[in-house]
Amino acid sequence: MEREYHKQTRKTASVIFLGLFVAALPAVFCGCSKMSGYSNESLFPADVSSVYVEMFDNKSFRRGVEYELTDALAKRIEAETPYKIVSNRDRADTIISGHIVSARESRLSYERQTGRAMEKEAELRAVVNWKNLKTGELLIDNKSVSASASYSEWQSQGFRYGSTLAANNLAQKIVEMMEKEW
Numbered sequence: 039m040e041r042e043y044h045k046q047t048r049k050t051a052s053v054i055f056l057g058l059f060v061a062a063l064p065a066v067f068c069g070c071s072k073m074s075g076y077s078n079e080s081l082f083p084a085d086v087s088s089v090y091v092e093m094f095d096n097k098s099f100r101r102g103v104e105y106e107l108t109d110a111l112a113k114r115i116e117a118e119t120p121y122k123i124v125s126n127r128d129r130a131d132t133i134i135s136g137h138i139v140s141a142r143e144s145r146l147s148y149e150r151q152t153g154r155a156m157e158k159e160a161e162l163r164a165v166v167n168w169k170n171l172k173t174g175e176l177l178i179d180n181k182s183v184s185a186s187a188s189y190s191e192w193q194s195q196g197f198r199y200g201s202t203l204a205a206n207n208l209a210q211k212i213v214e215m216m217e218k219e220w
Contacts, residue, residue, distance in 0.1 A: 081217040082119050083177065086170065089121045090130035094164065095137035103141045103162060103201050110202075110209035118213050132177065134212075136166040139182070143197055146188060160200030161186040162208050168216065183211050 091112045096104035111134070116123050124130045140163045145155040162185055168178035187203030189195040 080120060082121070083218055085172070086121060086131045088124045088129065088131045089115055089119075090124055090127045090133045091115065092127075092133055092135035094135070096141075098138055098141040100141035100197070100201065102198070103205060104138055106202050106205040107138060107162065107164065107208060110205045111212055114206075114209040114213045115216075119216065131172055132168060132170050134166065134168045134178075134216075136164050139163045139165060141201060143200065156192055157188055157190045158197075158200065159186050159188045160197055160204045162201065162204045164208060164212075166212055166215065178215055181215060183208060183215065185211055 091108060094104045094108050094111075112123050115121055115134075121132075127133060140161070142161045144159050144161070146157040146159050148154065149156050163182065164184070165180055165182050166178050167176065167180060169176050185204050185207035187200050187207055189197075189200035189203070
């Protein structure tokens with residue numbers, strides 16, 4: 039009797055395992071038809087070799103953030119992409135431009151007794167364009183992007199410090215937008 043019970047249990051377990059295996063099989067091979075393996079191809083468009091970074095316009099009431107963003111973007115492009123930054127617009131393959139829509143600060147935490155802000159956040163929002171000057175194609179067309187960074191006046195950090203960090207974060211996001219879609 040006990041032997042027959044174990045036999046029945048093994049049979050039930052085998053049927054359950056087979057059912058799960060058959061059910062999982064389509065999920066395992068789903069999407070594999072287009073897969074061609076690993077690639078060391080660049081994530082950035084290959085027909086571009088140089089970029090002219092135009093000074094960003096500033097439509098916010100905070101002055102100076104356009105310089106911080108333009109400088110951070112040029113440095114990020116030079117360091118993290120295969121592109122060369124050129125200072126002459128006529129010699130560039132592409133041009134990247136845009137405008138800062140807003141530069142805001144908000145309070146993240148307060149000091150209990152005085153109500154003074156302990157930690158603040160600087161947020162920059164921009165609209166970006168990237169145009170291929172050879173073909174006239176817009177590689178990035180009026181895409182909105184934003185980034186933020188926190189700072190503390192208790193640590194002798196002001197809005198300028200926070201906006202510089204936010205500009206660096208925003209430049210990083212813009213460089214990520216320059217990558218080809220997968």
